[in-house]
Amino acid sequence: MIVKKLREKKHWSQEQLANMAGLSLRTIQRVEAGNPASKETLKSLASVFEIDISELTKRVKMIDIKSEDWQSVPLWVSVGLLGFKERTETILSIALLLLCGLAFFLYGGWGEPISMQAVLWFGVYLLAVGWFAAAVRWADTKGLW
Structure with a gap:
């Protein structure tokens, strides 16, 4: 949910966010729907939103099984x-x-x-x-x- 709020605050579409973060549109949709995200996905999103990754990891369920x-x-x-x-x-x-x-x-x-x-x-x-x-x-x- 935080990703959606941050995206809407900047008036970006899901496609725009996906392009800026180097992620697929489907990944953005999954994260916004509350599905777990990988550490790499969260790093990309934190970079685009110019926030610390800890802000996202607190609120987005993270999977890091492949780390x-x-x-x-x-x-x-x-x-x-x-x-x-x-x-x-x-x-x-x-x-x-x-x-x-x-x-x-x-x-x-x-x-x-x-x-x-x-x-x-x-x-x-x-x-x-x-x-x-x-x-x-x-x-x-x-x-x-």
Whole structure:
């Protein structure tokens, strides 16, 4: 939405903005519709609008999966993050997974005694969530978010 407001403030058409930024008209339409934009797209737009890229990254959802930083991530981290590339979504997902797992473990038997198989599966589940959390921590320490 900020891109559309900035463009309209300058009285430019989408085609004019696309030409000035060296982007396709479709890319401009996608960004204005609220779809994620690559870092390169945001750099081009920030340059054309003569603003700092941080102004755009605050308000435009950014995908940067193809950046060198994410390309060099170890496989265990890529798999552990389950495709998430935004920290807030990832942390919320971990919390939700833990709550759902705990609820299923505690109430899944509907009053039945908890079996050894349930305890083992819950252990595997906790290891998977731990792996997810470790991948997030690794991305935090490398400053990838």
